[in-house]
Amino acid sequence: MSSKSVLNDNSITFLEKYLNNASPTGFEAEGQKIWMEYLKPYVDTFITDTYGTAVGVINPDAPYKVVIEGHSDEISWYVNYITDNGLVYVIRNGGSDHMIAPSKRVNIHTKNGIVKGVFGWPAIHTRNRSKEEPAKLETIFIDLGCSTKEEVEKLGVHVGCVITYPDEFMVLNDNKFVCRAIDNRIGGFMIAEVARLLHENKKKLPFGLYITNSVQEEVGLRGAEMITKTIRPNAAIVTDVCHDTTTPMIDKRIEGDTVIGKGPVITYAPAVQNKLRELIIDTATANEIPFQRLASSRVTGTDTDAFAYSNGGVASALISLPLRYMHTTVEMVHRDDVENVIRLIYEMLLKMKNEDSYSYFS
Numbered sequence: 001m002s003s004k005s006v007l008n009d010n011s012i013t014f015l016e017k018y019l020n021n022a023s024p025t026g027f028e029a030e031g032q033k034i035w036m037e038y039l040k041p042y043v044d045t046f047i048t049d050t051y052g053t054a055v056g057v058i059n060p061d062a063p064y065k066v067v068i069e070g071h072s073d074e075i076s077w078y079v080n081y082i083t084d085n086g087l088v089y090v091i092r093n094g095g096s097d098h099m100i101a102p103s104k105r106v107n108i109h110t111k112n113g114i115v116k117g118v119f120g121w122p123a124i125h126t127r128n129r130s131k132e133e134p135a136k137l138e139t140i141f142i143d144l145g146c147s148t149k150e151e152v153e154k155l156g157v158h159v160g161c162v163i164t165y166p167d168e169f170m171v172l173n174d175n176k177f178v179c180r181a182i183d184n185r186i187g188g189f190m191i192a193e194v195a196r197l198l199h200e201n202k203k204k205l206p207f208g209l210y211i212t213n214s215v216q217e218e219v220g221l222r223g224a225e226m227i228t229k230t231i232r233p234n235a236a237i238v239t240d241v242c243h244d245t246t247t248p249m250i251d252k253r254i255e256g257d258t259v260i261g262k263g264p265v266i267t268y269a270p271a272v273q274n275k276l277r278e279l280i281i282d283t284a285t286a287n288e289i290p291f292q293r294l295a296s297s298r299v300t301g302t303d304t305d306a307f308a309y310s311n312g313g314v315a316s317a318l319i320s321l322p323l324r325y326m327h328t329t330v331e332m333v334h335r336d337d338v339e340n341v342i343r344l345i346y347e348m349l350l351k352m353k354n355e356d357s358y359s360y361f362s
Contacts (some may be wrong), residue, residue, distance in 0.1 A: 006197060006339050006346075014038045015169070015189050019179040022107065024076035025094045028052050028215045031072055031185065036214055039192050042199040043211065052215045053227040054197060062208035064082030066352070067236040068345055069224065070187020070196060071303055075327055077163035080109065082153070086146035088117070091137070093162060093212040097327050101140045104329065108142075108163050110156035117144040117163075167329035175335040176260075182331040186321060186338065187239045187297065188213040193342045193348070205353050207234075217303055224303035228310040235276060235315045236307035237348065238340060241333070242267075242294060242320035256294050258322045261334040263290030264341045265320040269300045271308035273315040280317055282327030283348045289340050294320065319344060 018038075023031030032054045036046060038191050043056035045279045054072075075094035082088055088108075102121035107114045120143040121135070133139060142163070169179040177186075191211050198205070210231050214223035217240075228236070244260045258265050266280055284291045299305050300318050308316035321341055324332040 006193065006342050007335075010036055011189075011193060011196075014192075015186075018189060019181055019185055020168045022076075022109070023072055023074050023181065023185065024109075024162045024164050024216045025073040025152065025216055027109065027162055028072045032213065032215075034174060035072065035192065038097070039195055039211065042192075042195040047210075047227075047230065048206060049227055049230060051223060051226060053223045054213045055231065056192075056211040056228065058195065058198065058209040059205055059209055064207040064208065065210055065233040065235075066207050066349070067210045067212050067228075067231060067233040067238075067307065068191045068349075069212040069214060069236060069238045069303055069307070070189075070191050070240065070310050071184045071215070071223065072101070072182070072188050072213045073215050073218050073223070074164070074185065075218050077106075079159050079161040079163065080158060081159070082149050082157070084149050086144065086148050086152050087120075087146065088142040088152065088157065089305065090140065090142065090163060095327050098135050098137050100328050102135050104162050105166055106142060107166050108144075108161050109159050110158075110161055112156035115144060115155045115157055117142045119143075128138050143150035154220050165303050165329045172332070176332050177335060177338065178330055178332045180329040180331060182323060182333055183241045183326055184217065184239075186241065189344050190239055190321070190338060191345070194345045196276035197342070197346050198349070201272070203350060203353075205349060207352070209349065214303055221306040225310070228307050233314055237276075237317055237319060238302055238304040238307060239321065239345070239346060240302040240304075241323040241326060241331075243326060244322045244324040244332075247324055258292050258294055258352070260322045260324060260332065261336055262322070263292055263337060264344050265292045265294045265322055266298055267294050267300055267304075267318040267320060268351070269304070269318070270298065271300055271305045272317050273308070276315045276317040279351065280344065280348055283351050285343055286294070286351075287343065287347045289344050289347070291340075291344070
């Protein structure tokens, strides 16, 4: 494939729409509809399951099955307690960061639609600066502009309502994509782009390709755990995000050395099947796609683990996209890395086709 951009204007329009839509864990349906609508021209059929994982399938009758996967859910909050004077306390839905909450605007999702609110915080003038109270789960709260619990409930807000941030997509310095929920709807975007390229370049695969957008990764890889039992794949290539470790307060001795703009990150871990990983590395080298390496102790912490240890063992590998400021509202990735992950998965699939090398993963 040429080194020219694999993304077009329609791709970016889809990415912006897809990222801006809220898709909190357990409530991914609207995002899945957007994703399936975009993917529909490029696949033969779809599979969905009870909890909302969506799978576009190419060549569904082939006996050998290859998954390319990303997860669709974003971190969020739940309404947990409403005080008599109308303030809302929360619990996490996924790994939401209490440190960034104070002064953030929020959307509370109700049956009546979105209710706006803010995470309030005491003014600096009123705090005892010799004993600063840090933001923590027990101290952060949402203010809806109400003065009683009854006013809050009248808006349709109740315990169990899910809460997201409204921060939307932007581009910095021409080549950095910034938004909340890049972790990991960018994965769903990248695998959809692989399907588009296969279709537009008229590439036929001898195996079934299952483009899988899993739910509920942020609460324990649950969507992948469910869908792998339905698909029963022979091999799985998972894409997620990993940390750019060059920003302040990150110890490279612990987190490794990975940087946005220097290419996809290929992971070494017990869940990663060695032959599949080496085939990915060979593909990157042959196609002059830059890549980085990362070691994960015991688990990858991604859907790779769910696929690898399912159905008696599935050959699985992880290609990660380096990202700054994970689990904040300003997650940042480099456009070049996004394009190179797409290229790498695309070329990997063609290498498997041309060399019949997929047969030894069974």
